[in-house]
Structure formats: C-alpha cells, structure tokens
Amino acid sequence: MTSLPLVLLHAFPFDSRMWDGVRDLLKPITFDQRGGDRSPDLVVIADDVVAMLDERGIERAVLGGCSMGxxxxxxxxxxxxxxxxxxxLADTRAGADTDEARANRLGMAARVAAEGVGWVPDAVLAGLLGPAPDAAVFGRARELVLGQDPAEVAWAQRAMAVRPDSTDVLAAADVPALVLVGEHDALTPPPLARELAGVLRRGEYVELAGVGHLTPLEAPEAFASAVLGWRRRVGV
Incomplete structure (x- = not known):
C-alpha cells in the first residue's frame, strides 16, 4: 500500500522543478520553499509544510527531502x-553546521545579495554533481540555479546556517525511513548516509551508482524506483 501522500522538498539552490523527473512515477506534492521577508530559519518553511497539509486536509504524509529539503x-x-x-532523506545530514561551514554559508549569502546568482553555477555545480554528469543534467541544473531569486538564495543559506542538530529528533522517530545517497556525493558521502540510516529506528539505506549530491536530478528513474520499492515494502 502506498496510499499516503508523498511530499518532496527540494535542495538548495533550486526549486520544486528539480522533482520533474520523478513526478510521473512518484506523484509527489511539491512546492517552492521561500522565506520572503521572514526571519531566516528553516522552521518557517516547516510551518509552511504543515499549513499546506492543513489546506489539503492531509493528516499524515510521507515526507521526503534532498539536501536542504x-x-x-x-x-x-x-x-x-x-x-x-x-x-x-536524500543526500542530507542530521548534524548542524561546523563553524567553517556556517561562515562559508554566510559568505555566500552576502556575495549573492551583492552580486546576484550569475556566478553561482560555476561555483557550486562541480561539487554537487557526480564526476561525469550528463550534459543535459548539467544544463538543467545550471538553468534552475540561474532562475532563482538572489534574495531567496541568500535567505536559504542564512537559514541553513542556524539549523540545529537533529540527531535526537531522528532517533526518536518511530516511522519507516529511507536514506538515499549518490555513490559520488562529496557533500554528504555514503559513510555519512549509512551513519544517518543507523540513527533511525527503522531506517533503510540505498546508494545510487554513478551520481553525486543531487540524486533525484541526476538519476530520477533510479531514485523513483528506490522510493517506490521502499514504500511497497514498508506499507506507507
């Protein structure tokens, strides 16, 4: 049974279009995570998710996210x-930022606020995608990044910089969980993903071959197949 709604939350610095490749198979609910003029804290996006569930009359959902999602x-x-x-949980981590990572985020936020997003693809995509990304995937990722509002990119970095460690929250969650990671993910590599799966009471681990940090964008069919198979096994 896979009757419960599936909500998918996108990675940084993208929008809900990053899920286009999995829509036909997974039929997810997606939306663009936007901070607007609110205080930079991911809690406000979490509240948006709950409000969206309320608006749709959804009591419980399977919740998925890639990286920032x-x-x-x-x-x-x-x-x-x-x-x-x-x-x-795809290509993500439970821990808070280190001091160095936090400083890097705030530095990027300041530069984006001052210069816009034109420089961002060249700065980040090599580290996000696998070692030999398909030209079409690279082009799509670049297009999505360049389509972002600089104010929202800066907001997201500032919000991620202050997020707390969530290890205790995940350890207490008595729900089925799937941890997905790309074989060549340099930001949240497979050993870290296996550790994350081990924190979860009912966690499963899947590694997708040949791809990096953006598994649903780089390998949408493999990603969707892994999620569908897991949902059927665990009955959510």
Whole structure:
C-alpha cells in the first residue's frame, strides 16, 4: 500500500522543478520553499509544510527531502511529528553546521545579495554533481540555479546556517525511513548516509551508482524506483 501522500522538498539552490523527473512515477506534492521577508530559519518553511497539509486536509504524509529539503523535513519532524508517517532523506545530514561551514554559508549569502546568482553555477555545480554528469543534467541544473531569486538564495543559506542538530529528533522517530545517497556525493558521502540510516529506528539505506549530491536530478528513474520499492515494502 502506498496510499499516503508523498511530499518532496527540494535542495538548495533550486526549486520544486528539480522533482520533474520523478513526478510521473512518484506523484509527489511539491512546492517552492521561500522565506520572503521572514526571519531566516528553516522552521518557517516547516510551518509552511504543515499549513499546506492543513489546506489539503492531509493528516499524515510521507515526507521526503534532498539536501536542504532533508533539513526542512527534520524541522517538520521536530515541530509536528504526528504529521509524519515516513521519511525519505536524500543526500542530507542530521548534524548542524561546523563553524567553517556556517561562515562559508554566510559568505555566500552576502556575495549573492551583492552580486546576484550569475556566478553561482560555476561555483557550486562541480561539487554537487557526480564526476561525469550528463550534459543535459548539467544544463538543467545550471538553468534552475540561474532562475532563482538572489534574495531567496541568500535567505536559504542564512537559514541553513542556524539549523540545529537533529540527531535526537531522528532517533526518536518511530516511522519507516529511507536514506538515499549518490555513490559520488562529496557533500554528504555514503559513510555519512549509512551513519544517518543507523540513527533511525527503522531506517533503510540505498546508494545510487554513478551520481553525486543531487540524486533525484541526476538519476530520477533510479531514485523513483528506490522510493517506490521502499514504500511497497514498508506499507506507507
């Protein structure tokens, strides 16, 4: 049974279009995570997720996220655990930023605020995608990044910089969970993903071959197949 709604939360610095490749198979609910003029804290996006569930009359959903989207899923779990029936955590981590990572985020936020996003693809995509990305995938990723509002990119970096460690929240979650990671993910590599799966009471681990940090964008069919297979096995 896979009757529960699946909500998928996108990575940084993208929008909900990063899920286009998995829509036909997974039929997810997606939306653009936007901070606007609110205080930079992922809690406000978590509250948006809960409000969206309320608007649709959804009591419980399977909640999935890639990278930053995973952080948002953890924030929802912290705020409203009763709304989460299962978790899909792709290329993400439970821990808070180190001082160095936090400083890098704030530095990027300041530069984007001052210069816009034109420089961002050249700065980040090599580290996000696998070692030999398909030209079409690279082009699509570049297009999505360049289409972002600089103010929102800066907001997201500032919000991620202050997120708390969520290890305790995940360890307490008694719901089925799938941890997905790309074989060549340099930001949240497979050993870290296996550790994350071990934190979860009912966690499963899947590694997707040949890809990096953006598994649903780089390998949408493999990603969707892994999620569908897991949902059928665990019944959510």
């Amino acid at each position: 995973g952080y948002v899923a953890m924030a929802v779990l912290r705020r409203a655990p009763e709304r989460v029936a299962g978790l899909v």
